[in-house]
Amino acid sequence: MTNKALRQWSWVHKWTSLVCTLFLLLLCVTGLPLVFYHEIEHVLGNEVEAPEIENPGVNASLDTIVTNSKAHFPGKQLQYLSWDEEEPALVYAGLGDELDSEDGNRYLALDARTGEALGEIPFQGTVMFYVYRLHVDIFAGLAGKLFLGFMGLLFVASIVSGIVVYSPSMRKLDFGSVRHHRPRAVRWLDLHNLLGIVLAAWMIVVGGTGASIRGRIWFSVWRNDQLTEMLGAHKDNPRPETPASLETAIQTARDKVPGMIPSFVAFPGTLYSSTGHYTVFMHGDTPLTSKLLQPVVIDAATGDFTDTREMPWYVTTLLISQPLHFGDYGGMPLKILWAILDVITIVVLVTGLYLWFRRRRPNAANRFADDAEIAPRYAGAPAE
Structure with a gap:
């Protein structure tokens, strides 16, 4: 040379x-506790554990879980339901003031076996919340x-x-x-x-x-690109006043992508869905495929299947990047x-x-x- x-x-x-050095120092310092996010939340008592029950049997209907979630936070809009990958007895509900709101959201843990609400998961206002926001967007959106x-x-x-x-x-x-x-x-x-x-x-x-x-920009691109194509002529369907059974929608998604299990479902009108559809995000059961998602779009008015496609490369890159960034795919x-x-x-x-x-x-x-x-x-x- x-x-x-x-x-x-x-x-x-x-x-x-x-x-970049000063900002990288901030990211390294805040990233250190985020590596042990779950362990720290457990020590601080901010995690909800599923109780032991005799003869758990079949899980409760997801429609019951939806009803109990709304009843726990009256006036809030149910945006998402997600399943705990490590603890199948837990289901989490995310609710906000509006269907597409992100600020002021509340998070509820429910028992998947009984459908009962176990308690709110504190996030906003906690120590880890401020660490997370500093690391992700320095409170600048x-x-x-x-x-x-x-x-x-x-x-x-x-x-x-x-x-x-x-x-x-x-x-x-x-x-x-x-x-x-x-x-x-x-x-x-x-x-x-x-x-x-x-x-x-x-x-x-x-x-x-x-x-x-950084950010949800890639999912926004996906929503405006691939999701619009998947919806086709149904993209402007109005939000139904009485949505179809979520239990039926999830079963339809399971039938369309056998071998995959639900990761989370976005309700109609939220950032990851359309006004008239459920979007059920499925993932595999192997160490690699468990990090990848495949959306299944279900008509929220009828419960009928609309479309499913593998995620585009840029979202797949995002999903693979997350465990590599935080080192949370190989245990302690x-x-x-x-x-x-x-x-x-x-x-x-x-x-x-x-x-x-x-x-x-x-x-x-x-x-x-x-x-x-x-x-x-x-x-x-x-x-x-």
């Missing part, structure tokens, strides 16, 4: 890193999600450019060298380079998936590994900031030391 090309890549690495997604892309660019710069700048040192006998700035630079290159692949995966899962060992790598990433970001601010210090001796030891790495000259 020529000195000019190396300087160009160094410029890209420096500025992409500087622009869609604009915040898109902004943090862009920061994720800059992070990926800084990692890629750092990989390009690493090899020529370290060609006279053994891989992983940390020169403990040199000045502090040099030691921190070596540590920054070592941790960065070792974690490069993981950081690209987490940064890239983090950028891809993988979560611990993700947490350790997150902490190391924080060290990489902090050392990068330290090196930048040290070079900006006005003391001439410091500038000379930094220029003599650090600048050659970014100017194409071999490291000592």
Whole structure:
């Protein structure tokens, strides 16, 4: 690589890193507790557990669960029902002031065997709620999600450019060298380079998936694209005053995609459905297919099948990205590994900031030391 090309890549690495570092620190710090979200909620007592009952038998009718959900929160609109993948005795209901509202929603846990309401699941106003919102959209809605997604892309660019710069700048040192006998700035630079290159692949995966899962924009694209095609001439059907049996709609969905099980159902008028249809999202029962969804559209007035299709590639990418981003597909060992790598990433970001601010210090001796030891790495000259 020529000195000019190396300087160009160094410029890209420096500025992409500087622009995104503070926001990446925020994402890493807030992402750490989110890795253990369920465990923390359990410790805080914010999870609802299904009681033990004798002879549980057949599950309650979903229509009974719908009735009990509405009765628990009178005046609220039932938006979604979802099933707990790990605890089949639990069903969750999401209700809002309006069918398409997201703010102020309430979440209720119900016993799938009896249909009885077990209690509200606290979310808004909890510690984890504020951590989640900081991580997802910094309390700025869609604009915040898109902004943090862009920061994720800059992070990926800084990692890629750092990989390009690493090899020529370290060609006279053994891989992983940390020169403990040199000045502090040099030691921190070596540590920054070592941790960065070792974690490069993981950081690209987490940064890239983090950028891809920001916001519900992909589901909005799906709704305006594929869902509209699936509805065809029925896309403007009005919302029925008395919807068809949800139990029948779910059974129809099971019959149309055998081997799959319900993940959640979106009621008519919600963000993931149309005004006149249920959308039942089904998933598989293997480790991979359990993360993928296939929508089955059911006419909410008659309970008749309308259409089903596999999700488009961009939604499939989103669904696969989520477990990769949070490390929640391999149990506690993988979560611990993700947490350790997150902490190391924080060290990489902090050392990068330290090196930048040290070079900006006005003391001439410091500038000379930094220029003599650090600048050659970014100017194409071999490291000592």
